[in-house]
Amino acid sequence: MNTTLRKRQVFLMVAAVVALVAIWTAPDFNETRAGDITQAQKKLATAPVVFSGAGHPDVTFTAELARSEEEQHIGLMFRTKMNNDEGMLFTYDEPQVLTMWMKNTLLPLDMVFIDKDHKVIRIEENAEPQTLNVRSSLEPAIAVLELNAGVAAAQKLKAGDLVTYPQ
Secondary structure, three states: OOHHHHHHHHHHHHHHHHHHHHHHHOOOHHHOOHHHHHHHHOOOOEEEEEEEEOOEEEEEEEEEEEOOHHHHHHOOOOOOOOOOOEEEEEEEEEEEEEEEOOOOOOOOEEEEEEOOOOEEEEEEEEEOOOOOOOEEEEEEEEEEEEEEOOHHHHOOOOOOOEEEOOO
């Protein structure tokens, strides 16, 4: 096995362990009423997120903006529906390898990881709901757009697409 591949595997294993520790030590939202979380989610600002790329016309989603740590931790928990032209955008100040999980998330999702140059670097399709499985950007990213499962493929989104969204 080449050294670069081995280093990447070790890095991903460490990132997964760190993410699991964060999950296990986070407040248990099972004890929080789902209605309270849904009420908090309704207060999130929204903005257009536009994908431009070869092979498809521009595609625009209306995304809720999860900017604070609390908003990002709650994410799409307990939601039972989301329109196919909607999503949730998680933005970060500095590029980093991002890890996401689906604890208390009821909808299967596509996760579109975006780098500092606003390009799609990876799409995790059809992430299984209600799991602690860690999904990673694999490379430094600055944002993640969560969409209903299957929407990324249906809209022909792909790595390299340019993404425009408010900072």
